[in-house]
Amino acid sequence: MPESDYVTSMKNPSNIIEFDNLQTYFYTDAGTVKAVDGVSFDIPMGKTIGVVGESGCGKSVTSLSLMRLLQGPQGQIAGGQLRYNQISRKRAVDIAKIPIKEMQKIRGNEIAMIFQEPMTTLNPVFTIGSQIDECILMHNPKISRKEVKVHSVEMLKLVGIARAEGIYDSYPHELSGGMRQRVVIAMALSCNPQLIIADEPTTALDVTIQAQILDLLRGLKDKINASIMLITHDLGVVAEMADYVVVMYAGRIVEQGTADDIFNKPMHPYTIGLMKSKPVLNEQVERLYSIPGNVPNPINLPPHCYFKNRCEKCVEICSGVYPELIQVTSTHKVSCYLHAKPDMSKYRVIGGKRL
Amino acid sequence: MRQYIVRRLFISIIVLFGVSVMLYLLGRLTPGDYVTSITAGNPNITVEMQERMREVYGLDKGIVEGYLNWLWDALRGDFGLSFLYQKPVTEIIMRYVPITFTLAFSAMVFEILLAIPFGIIAARKQYSRTDYFIVAVALVGISLPSFFFAAILKRIFAIGLGVLPLSGMVNARAGYTGWARIADIGKHLVLPVTVFVVTGVGGLLRYVRTNMLEVLNADYVRTARAKGVPEYKVIGKHAFRNTLIPIVTMVGNMIPGLFSGAVITEGIFSLEGLGNIAIKAVQSGDIPYLMGFNMFIAVLTIIGTLISDILYAVVDPRVRYS
Numbered sequence: 001m002p003e004s005d006y007v008t009s010m011k012n013p014s015n016i017i018e019f020d021n022l023q024t025y026f027y028t029d030a031g032t033v034k035a036v037d038g039v040s041f042d043i044p045m046g047k048t049i050g051v052v053g054e055s056g057c058g059k060s061v062t063s064l065s066l067m068r069l070l071q072g073p074q075g076q077i078a079g080g081q082l083r084y085n086q087i088s089r090k091r092a093v094d095i096a097k098i099p100i101k102e103m104q105k106i107r108g109n110e111i112a113m114i115f116q117e118p119m120t121t122l123n124p125v126f127t128i129g130s131q132i133d134e135c136i137l138m139h140n141p142k143i144s145r146k147e148v149k150v151h152s153v154e155m156l157k158l159v160g161i162a163r164a165e166g167i168y169d170s171y172p173h174e175l176s177g178g179m180r181q182r183v184v185i186a187m188a189l190s191c192n193p194q195l196i197i198a199d200e201p202t203t204a205l206d207v208t209i210q211a212q213i214l215d216l217l218r219g220l221k222d223k224i225n226a227s228i229m230l231i232t233h234d235l236g237v238v239a240e241m242a243d244y245v246v247v248m249y250a251g252r253i254v255e256q257g258t259a260d261d262i263f264n265k266p267m268h269p270y271t272i273g274l275m276k277s278k279p280v281l282n283e284q285v286e287r288l289y290s291i292p293g294n295v296p297n298p299i300n301l302p303p304h305c306y307f308k309n310r311c312e313k314c315v316e317i318c319s320g321v322y323p324e325l326i327q328v329t330s331t332h333k334v335s336c337y338l339h340a341k342p343d344m345s346k347y348r349v350i351g352g353k354r355l
Numbered sequence: 356m357r358q359y360i361v362r363r364l365f366i367s368i369i370v371l372f373g374v375s376v377m378l379y380l381l382g383r384l385t386p387g388d389y390v391t392s393i394t395a396g397n398p399n400i401t402v403e404m405q406e407r408m409r410e411v412y413g414l415d416k417g418i419v420e421g422y423l424n425w426l427w428d429a430l431r432g433d434f435g436l437s438f439l440y441q442k443p444v445t446e447i448i449m450r451y452v453p454i455t456f457t458l459a460f461s462a463m464v465f466e467i468l469l470a471i472p473f474g475i476i477a478a479r480k481q482y483s484r485t486d487y488f489i490v491a492v493a494l495v496g497i498s499l500p501s502f503f504f505a506a507i508l509k510r511i512f513a514i515g516l517g518v519l520p521l522s523g524m525v526n527a528r529a530g531y532t533g534w535a536r537i538a539d540i541g542k543h544l545v546l547p548v549t550v551f552v553v554t555g556v557g558g559l560l561r562y563v564r565t566n567m568l569e570v571l572n573a574d575y576v577r578t579a580r581a582k583g584v585p586e587y588k589v590i591g592k593h594a595f596r597n598t599l600i601p602i603v604t605m606v607g608n609m610i611p612g613l614f615s616g617a618v619i620t621e622g623i624f625s626l627e628g629l630g631n632i633a634i635k636a637v638q639s640g641d642i643p644y645l646m647g648f649n650m651f652i653a654v655l656t657i658i659g660t661l662i663s664d665i666l667y668a669v670v671d672p673r674v675r676y677s
Binding site: 120121139 | 581586
């Protein structure tokens with residue numbers, strides 16, 4: 001494949017990643033699942049961007065598309081661009097089209113990923129050390145065996161593992177979940193990546209370890225000046241970590257903005273629902289709020305707003321075509337008719353009751 | 356580890372004792388003993404003569420006494436004289452084991468060499484034409500009865516094309532020596548080994564494929580890819596080392612099966628191996644040989660499982676015996 005096929009240019013050179021109308025589909029026997037359908041957002045350099053949404057909304061698929069780790073042949077990037085600002089080679093590439101050989105040089109080296117399940121993410125038959133070494137050796141073929149070990153042990157210390165030398169020779173089953181997640185983070189950071197994708201890094205861990213891991217990620221981000229794409233359904237985590245937030249629902253972005261926009265002025269009824277369903281300390285509630293209904297069937301998505309059937313504020317126009325993303329302020333965008341320019345008061349409210 | 360092996364060997368003795376009791380019972384309870392079978396159709400034999408012959412062969416004693424006698428001798432390494440061959444059972448086994456072993460071992464090596472790569476290829480290309488083809492061929496192999504398949508091979512290669520010998524172990528007329536003799540034996544083994552491999556490879560192949568499929572979907576394989584590991588190494592190192600764990604267990608258990616599976620194939624190809632003799636022994640009621648042969652298989656089974664358990668600990672760091 002000639003280079004011209006995948007070399008492109010960034011819209012804004014201060015971004016590390018630009019998702020541009022990404023469409024990732026799964027072609028199954030039951031039909032085409034549009035897991036991600038027209039998602040566009042940017043990841044600025046050195047910033048943390050939080051991607052939130054409930055299970056199955058396409059947040060993990062978005063990140064796997066960026067790593068080109070979709071389960072083929074069913075899962076495929078069907079359209080759109082995934083522009084990556086490859087600083088090391090002073091060019092921008094379209095990850096959606098890049099040949100897999102080139103992608104292997106980027107994975108683990110420039111874009112690293114931390115997965116959700118530390119218990120199963122590490123290979124059970126290799127030692128911790130050899131798994132970190134492998135990553136370093138892969139991307140730095142000239143480095144000597146001895147230096148690799150020194151570097152790996154250093155990474156283990158960096159993620160707060162005491163007794164790093166001993167852990168280096170341990171097998172994954174000898175460590176606890178929190179330790180393993182630290183190892184996974186050490187592995188992800190071992191090649192000084194530009195971007196770290198953290199796919200629910202704390203979901204499988206208990207709360208005290210969660211806080212430690214988040215502290216660790218935040219500290220490391222400043223140390224190596226990387227960007228983080230944080231995927232989570234935990235709004236608390238996002239509030240603590242993210243500069244920008246993207247809210248996804250059924251494969252599309254329903255609202256995006258700065259953390260301040262999303263947490264203090266949420267506009268989309270789904271985002272508002274998510275905020276309400278978050279437990280708050282020192283507040284007596286009879287029952288925690290939950291958004292009524294279910295996510296629509298991803299194979300047969302309705303022609304109107306996907307959230308309409310669960311929305312408490314839906315109006316007549318909501319039965320029309322899927323609402324476009326509306327720029328509310330320079331940073332805040334929302335995809336909802338309630339915030340569209342025409343005066344909404346002339347529309348008759350038809351929702352309001354739980355369906 | 357050593358303690359574990361010692362304990363396992365100790366348990367093995369108890370298992371072997373139980374096996375010998377069962378085998379002796381089955382052997383003696385089979386209707387028609389050795390004397391009946393060799394005197395059948397001879398009108399000059401009287402009942403008294405039969406009784407005298409039973410005394411000679413030790414078949415006049417009860418099952419319990421007969422077993423205890425056998426056990427006492429066996430414990431001292433004496434497995435008795437084969438009724439049919441009138442030679443010590445151990446001598447017969449030692450003499451014919453190389454043939455069976457060559458057959459079984461070469462078949463196993465080929466089975467492993469075919470099953471692992473093709474199983475991996477099939478798993479890598481799940482639901483593709485390649486996958487369907489490999490799985491279909493494997494299934495045909497499993498379903499083919501060995502005697503039928505052997506007959507077809509003989510018809511095509513020995514009778515039709517005349518490129519391979521029909522049966523036997525060596526060309527008796529040529530009287531080869533040295534390398535020529537080995538080449539001749541090799542030629543004679545081609546068809547029996549083919550029968551073994553074709554009918555036996557399917558099970559292992561499907562096992563490899565299933566395990567590989569499971570491993571390929573594992574999170575750590577995705578992690579390896581996410582690290583930037585090239586695909587051939589993802590399969591060859593990260594996935595393969597994990598598929599090896601169940602395969603090793605299965606291969607250890609295959610060893611005794613190969614020896615007992617030789618019974619039919621050796622018979623068809625008139626190979627003078629342990630299996631072929633075992634058929635004759637069953638037909639005539641040669642208790643000492645049957646006991647010796649079956650105990651040999653039992654020991655192999657125990658060694659096979661022990662080896663696979665030890666290898667299991669070698670390939671999987673999570674398994675530690677204490």
